[in-house]
Amino acid sequence: MIKVTGLVKRYGKAVAVDGLTFCVRPGRVTGFLGPNGAGKSTTMRIILGLDRATEGRALIDGRPLRELDRPLSRVGALLDASAVHGGRTARAHLRAVAAAGGIGDDRVDACLELAGLAAVAGRRIRGFSLGMRQRLGIATALLGDPDVLLFDEPVNGLDAEGILWVRTLMRGLAAEGRTVFVSSHLMAEMANTADHLVVIGRGRLLADAPIGELTGAASLEDAYLELTGKAVEFHTREVRP
Structure with a gap:
């Protein structure tokens, strides 16, 4: 489980994260929704110990990540x-990460296969498309077979087949009882992937609820999210042929 309490991050006078409190529980896909610049990536970096919070705490299974034994086997992330x-x-690349975490080469091959990269495993990454790099990042996150997983905009650059693969993967990981936290600025993508939503705007928490409570009867595929500093409103738009 991920627990964020009173999280604040300031850069000088600018406030990137403003008093966030929420939990990401195991056994479901929790979407982290907000427009670009809302503070999603900053929050994830603080959870992973890559940035220091100005105030508040971000804990994984009750402890900061830096205090976890064998962290690669506890937490995986794509940022x-x-x-x-x-x-x-x-x-x-995967072997280097695996060696740092005491993970065997057999797991490297398994993750390459899972990510659909086995056929290009010998190619240099500089020649990879963004979608292929996304798959490699997901394979890296899965190397330690962790129980807690964070993915920041994982469908960027993926084609339709890749997007479907990510959705299926996330749901499958959650069904195994893992904690899955995935960010996006796209309401339609979250509607197809997440069970629960944490919505932020301007660094502030706007909603924390099951996705069905937020979307109501609106068509999920045609929904879009309007974020303001005070409210969350869901609208439907006419789809023209």
């Missing part, structure tokens, strides 16, 4: 698919 060494092959 930036481009943050890899382009001169390495996909297999070499």
